[in-house]
Amino acid sequence: MKNRFNRLTSKEWLPFQKSWFRYDADERLYLDNLRFFTKAEPTHEKVLYYGDQFEAFKSIAETQEISTTVSFDSEDEFQFIVIDIRSEIAACQTLESYYEIRTKIIDFAIQAFNRLTHRRFLTVYIQNQTIANQxxxxAWDLAWHLASIYSLKDEKIACKPIDQGSAMHHPEQHLFYVLHFRKDENSSGVYQLQTNTLCYTHDSKVPERSQVNIPGWFILKPAPRKKNEILHPAKYPEELVSMFLDNFTLENQNILDPMSGTGSTQVAALKKGRNAFGTELSPFFAKIAQQRCQDLVAPNQPDLFSLPSKQQHKIINKDARLINKDDFPSIDYVITSPPYWDMLNMKGAENQAKRVEKGLQTNYSDDQEDMGNIADYDAFLEDLTDVYFNIYDLMPTNAVMTIVVKNIKKKGKNYPFAWDLADRLCKKMVLLPEVFWCQDDINLAPYGYGNTFVSNTFHQYCLNFVKL
Ligand SMILES: C[S@@+](CC[C@H](N)C(=O)[O-])C[C@H]1O[C@@H](n2cnc3c(N)ncnc32)[C@H](O)[C@@H]1O
Structure with a gap:
């Protein structure tokens, strides 16, 4: 197939499409982005750069011509825009100083809009950050704002080397975001004020035991799924749950997953000496989950892992929206993963083809109450928020909730599901640093080859909230 976008071969194109990468130095980052988003020889494409590393950025360029804001005086048209505000953000000491940077970037992006070639990209390097314990x-906030001017297309997570033992209290220092926007038929070029509320302040301090002391990103090599676990289309590994249980909970505490699937949360909780609770809408999956717990507590095969029987478990076949105080005792920690909107109902959704081939179920159910069957994005978000706010009432102060989600691309449009959900939940709970489960065991697909950038989303957000 002819490559109209850049001059990379499909073999060179593919690795760039993984939605997370190991960051080592800016040189590599700049080079990879320039190679992907501009055409090299024989054309001389123009790049507009905003940031404090202009000389370094310029020295990396091959045939591309690099300019700064100065070029606004001329009639130049640019084929790629790069905004690097990592050090400006790192120097922020107050929320007000962030707002100043945001205003500056919005102004710059509005001016640059008319100078960017149609269907070309604007890329931003930025990180989330703690200021004075908050x-x-x-990154999400700026993305929402810029998305009113350009089309938000994609994001990549730059994963820095993690020096075990140091900076463990600041998982956000282990990564930054590479946000990709495009000027296209869906972008207005006009800024509209955004109403998201994430950047709000609270007075309470997050206690030590509710803080995230997990690396900002991690890769898991989970044990192969057993026969009954494969029946579920979207299970997370018990290893993931164990890691979070170690961070946020103590033995004998009560753990809840309102959407239990095959019971990964409960199995991991029981194995760690915690009590395991949950609901699951599908009677089929609820039964598998209950059986897996039962097999742990009272194994009928001698080689199965056996537990002291004092650990409690209870998984109810029930709609999570209807959970009430009579269902469970007080809950010390929640870890869960919802349906990713109605993505499993989309034909050709990631990994679906292989399941069809094997005769396996591709969605959770056709039940109307299954939240994976809600077609309207806002209605879906609203229902999901209700589920978590409902559970909030079962949690004592300082208890943490971890939600595993990802941002969604559907029919060419980007829905930042993880950020939108966090935005809603922050009305009651306090956001803690997110950490990423980076998947390294899935084959890349050459989406958009020769036409535009579409990543393979291989990073899942583990969003953390505390009830203060
Ligand atoms: C991403 S899966 C969870 C997988 C689970 N963490 C595991 O590892 O097996 C989401 C689950 O939510 C369930 N679900 C969907 N709508 C629900 C509802 N209204 N109440 C409870 N569970 C629901 C689905 O049946 C599905 O099993």
């Missing part, structure tokens, strides 16, 4: 998702 965590601010600056």
């Amino acid at each position: 965590y601010y998702p600056f």
Whole structure:
């Protein structure tokens, strides 16, 4: 197939499409972005750069011509825009200083809009950050604002090397965001004020035991799924749950997952000596989950892992929206993953083809109450928020909730599901640093080859909230 976008071969195109990458130095980052988003020889494409690393950025360029804001005086048209505000954000000491940077970037992006070639990209390097004990998702906030001018297309997570033992209290220092916007038929070029509320302040301090002391990103090599676990289309590994249980809970505490699936949360909780509770809408999956717990507590095969029987478990076949105080005792920690909107109903959704081939179920159910069957995005978000606010009432102060989600691309449009959900939940709970489960065991697909950038989303957000 002819490559009209850049001059990369499909073999060179593919690795760039993984939605997370190991960051080592800016040189590599700049080079990879320039190679992907501009055409090299024989054309001389023009790049507009905003940031404090102009000389370094310029020295990386091959045939591309690099300019700064100065070029606004001329009639130049640019084929790529790069905004690097990592050090400006790192120097922010107050929320007001972030707002100043945001205003500056919005102005710059509005001016640059008319100078960017149609269907070309604007890329931003930015991180979320803690200021005075409070965590601010600056990257998400800026993305919402810029998305009113350009089309928000994609994001990549730059994963920095993690020095075990140091900076463990600041998982946000282990990564930054690379946000990709495009000027296209869906972008207005006009800024509209955004109403998201994430950047708000609270007075309470997050206690030590509710803080995230997990690396900002991690890769898991989970044990292969057993026969009954494969029946579920979207299970997370018990290893993930164990890691979070170690961070946020103590033995004998009560753990809840309102959407239990095959019971990964409960199995991991029981194995760690915690009590395991949950609901699951599908009677089929609820039964598998209950059986897996039962097999742990009272194994009927001698080789199965056996537990002291004092650990409680209870999984109810029930709609999570109807959970009430009589269902469970007080809950010390929640870890869960919802349906990713109605993505499993989309034909050709990631990994669906293989399941069809094997005769496996591709969605959770056709039940109307299944939240994976709600077609309207806002209605879906609203229902999901209700589920978590309902559970909030079962949690004592300082208890944490972890939600595993990802941002969604559907029919060419980007829905930042993780950020939108966090925005809603922050009305009651306090956002803690997110950490990423980076998947390294899935084959890349050459989406958009030769036409535009579409990543393979291989990073899942583990969003953390505390009830203060
Ligand atoms: C992403 S899966 C959870 C998988 C689970 N963490 C595991 O590892 O097996 C989401 C689950 O939510 C369930 N679900 C969907 N709507 C629900 C509702 N209204 N109440 C309870 N569970 C629901 C689905 O049946 C599905 O099993």
